[in-house]
Amino acid sequence: MVCGLAPVPKHSNQVMINGPAFIAGVLFSLLLLPGIAPAQQHPRYKIALIDLMLLKRQKLGALQLTKDLGADGVEVDMGGLGKRVTFDNQLLNDSVRQLYLNKIKELNIEIPSLAMTGYYAQSFCERDEYKQSIEDCIKTMQLMQVKVAFLPMGVQCDLVKQPGLRAKVVERLREAGKMAVAAGVVIGIETPLSAEEQVKVLKEIGSPGIRIYFNVADAIGAGRDVSKELKTLGRHRICQIHITNKDGVWLENDPAVDMKKIKQTLDKMKWSGWLVVERSRDAKQPTNVKVNYGANTKYLKSVFQ
DSSP: OOTTOOOOOTTOOSOOOOHHHHHHHHHHHHHTSTTSSOGGGSOSEEEEEETTTTTOTTOTHHHHHHHHTTOSEEEEEOOOOTTSSSOOOGGGSHHHHHHHHHHHHHHTOBOOEEEOGGGGTSOTTTOSOOHHHHHHHHHHHHHHTOOEEEEEOTGGGOTTTOGGGHHHHHHHHHHHHHHHHHHTOEEEEEOSSOHHHHHHHHHHHOOTTEEEEEEHHHHHHTTOOHHHHHHHHOGGGEEEEEOOOSSBSOGGGOTTOOHHHHHHHHHHHTOOEEEEOOOOOBTTSTTOHHHHHHHHHHHHHHHHO
8 A cells, every 4th residue: 555545456447536534645645755755764865767768668677777777766657658548558467567566676676656758749738538548657656656657748738839738738737636636646747848837837737746847958958047947846846856968978977967056956945856867878879778877877876875
């Protein structure tokens, strides 16, 4: 059971809601989410890799590779989406899921989040059917005791380039937020908006089940000061952080990223949680997974741990 959440039947297609006792469990779960967890419960910062970027999308080998590269956990992808109603998600298969649960226990690593990266290319705001994919992700989260999901708005719901979609995005995220709150989890959204605008969007959504999955590369790419953006959002609005920049050089060699300043900012904010390594691959060897992610993990641990 996840922080007092009611168990989900293995073959149910519905997210469980269970009266007043369940609401109490939800409130307790929200207390333990990244960004507001008591410092004594776990190290302030943990480093995670991404199975998709390790070229092992929903492959068990991503867990061992994560351990070998020295990370504390790995974000697991929900699988491809394409024109399907929902994700090609093998983790709803009891036997596959149990292999994952057994392996993370064996390796002493964690799965901090599930990623709905299918929405990078597919339109969350304009697809006829979106609720089933959200429901499946939340159900998988419950079954795997994962508290955070990553939901990118993607190129088709870019509110900077297409501000006219804002009302529809807010409406759908409000529905997704209701589903997340009922399950005691959080969906972290990634948008190219400034921190100030993201705060406004969160207020329009009005749900504690929707927060920001902050992306350092987006802020840098838009010419914004990362530390100022973090402070504008505030610790309670940030569920996790993609801590890398665009590809080109490793983080330790990137003059655009002042990682020590970012840590100082997060320290002052009293934020705690998962820092997720997405890119910052060396342009000279972009496909060398072990070298790139090993180097960035080692560097981040030297700064944050």
